[in-house]
Amino acid sequence: MTVFEKNLRNIASKDPAIFEGLENCQGVEIEEAKAGGATFRYKGIYFHSRYNPATEADVQAVEMAGKKPDWVFLFGLGCGHLLSALVQKGFKKVIVFEPSTEILKGALENIDLSPVFDEEKVFLAVDMHSAIERLRGETEGFDNLLVYSTAPYKSVFPKELSDFTNRIHNAHITNQVGIKTDMKSRSAWIDNYLSNLKSLPFAPPIDVLRDRFKGVPMIIAGAGPSLRKNGELLREFKGKALIVAAITSYKPLLKLGVVPDFVIASEMVDLPEYFTFGEDDKKTRLILGELSHPGMFERDVKGKFVFFSPYLSLSATHAGLWGSSYFPAIGGSVTTAALDMGIMFGCNPITFVGQDLSFGENETHAPGGVYVAQNVRIDKENGLISVEDEYINDKQTYTYKLQWLKGLSGKPVPSKYDWATFHQWFENYMHYLKKERPGVRVINATEGGAYIEGMEHTTLRRVLETCVNKELPLDAAIDGAVASRPRIDYTSLEASFRDTAAVLSRVNRLAASILKEAAEAKNIYAKKGLTSALKGNIDRIKRLEESIFDESDRAKFIWEALINNTYALKEYLKEDMDDSAGEGGQFLRDLEAVIGSYKSMTAVCLRFAKRFDEAAASIRAARGSEENRGIAAGL
């Protein structure tokens, strides 16, 4: 077996796509260093020492070790010396990105890298998308990530390195934002879903519209500052394309004379201020998440549709019972969800307007919405951006960490973390779309802001001239889809709520038993110290925990409801142990952590067991109402 084949076998087991494009490429010429090991020259400079590359890599690995990373993102594999040195030093969570196929080919043909790539968490990526995917799949927002590159890579690939670093940074922020969203929102989501049970029978799942708009042009309107530039043209799309507005762009669109066919919103808070409470509301339909605030389901509009998200296992499990089999890919904003829905509807092309994802001259949003006045100040020196705005009648000031995205003109445009996150999602999604649905055109006709790789960039006028030509029976298509809504499985929904309530009661009892054992262990420790007398309590706690894990397999919802505790525990486990406290001190700390966790668990179980019983009753009532309606309708 050749070295290349050996490498191929190991690396390809993690990502077969690595070797695409290597066959026809000429690898760099590898030289033997004086003390052994390989080096090479590329673009006129050496990438490793000609004398002792292993020692050189060791110096670099020591430097990196000082930063105590959980994950290393190594820009540049080279001959693999640094990667080997890192693994030797115990850093076995590494994602390596090699920007050059010539270097990769030369290295894989000549150097046996299979031992390092045998490590479970050592990955190789040859395109940035794969590296980001690895980050998403393998790392957490808690992790300390280190992006590192040696001087030759910095010198030869400065743009690629800068892009790589920005993408890693943005993807990591996305992970961190995910944690914050989880911690902030999950409990509210559960409450919202339970409160929305009474509304869901009247809101068909959005996938009733699947393939109902094959080849129909779609416009997705964001509320970026540039939206105003598209006003007149947008009116010409009405009736000839499906117009979907992010909730923030609804009022600005009305001001431009456009009533969108759909307004999409998924906020967990109520947003009455985004509506007119007049005739315009009655001409549009809402697309809401099952986790949206119940108030949103009470708006008086032409129709309401619901989409289920995969974020909450409880509602995700129930989606099928409500008649939905579709979970949109969501990148944090409703326009990202709208894009995925457009694909599901069969729309083509899908055109974005007002999707700036960056700050305008002196504004954050298009005029006409809830942001009355804005003042944006960019502090490049300190990397900050401060925004003063008047939200309805309240003056607010925010300061954000400044982030930069590649602009439509090629120059960077100022952005902030959430927009950068959406931007990254769009680019990843486009990468996926190009592979899986190459026939779908996605156009960014936003008149300013960020460039979105993978989308076509053109003007809205060009879209109008080339893609839109006739009036379409959009309302009839929507009404037809609503009429074909699948039946709701009330019986299974009710049973699911009753079962979960029963599991919660059992878990509550087990958690209470753990608290009793822990309190007893604490007493024994106080009297006798760290002795074998504690063994009985510890063993019983372990057994009770196993029972809880078994039970909760049937109600994964528990872990979602306890997400804040899970994150707190993870943080706790990541903390450096205080050696001065000794074994006993550590035991006590661990015990306190156990007590804290299970106290929260009992509170969650008690709270939701009651609510789930109510939910089961609410479903039963809804079934009764539907049966009565059916009888009244003579069905």
Place this chain on the structure above:
Amino acid sequence: MPKVYLDNMQIDYEDTGKDSTIRELVSALDKELGSLKRFIFEIAVDGTDAPHGWRGGEVSGRKLSECAEIRLTTTSVEDMAIVGLDTVREYINVIGETIEACVKDLRIGSPSAEAAFSTVFEGVIEVVKTMDALSQGTIRYNMKLFKKKPEEYFSPLHQKLETITNVKKSGDTVLLADVLEYELKPLLEEIKEEVFH
């Protein structure tokens, strides 16, 4: 007319034009001391020690007639050369340490490499200049200071500096670190071993 002391012994002298300077006095005495392989090393005028580098400074230009007392201290050329040799040897050690720091900075891509590099480069030039001056002195005063002629190393050092300059211009920091660590540093070590007693 000031009193003039040479190594604490008062000496007689003549200032016929009444406008001689300290520089002229020192020059005349150096000539006489040359045969003894000594020269004037330090000077104190009216109780104040002249600073280092006094020969080129203000003190040398002062008129004798303006001074009350001049104290001159001599040293032997050999003593002076040994001090010079020790300084060069010590300086080579310092350059060696700076090379290590510079190489580490280059390997990890630290911006401090630039400052360390300048110290190394200028240091090597200073070492060559000092060794050259010492070597000239050994010929003039017929002394045996070195085990091996330092001139033999001037050309290799010069070549190495040229290589380093070219590599630096090319932006190849890996090669630059290699040349410093595996070529220049061993050459300086060799000079220390082979040239000095």
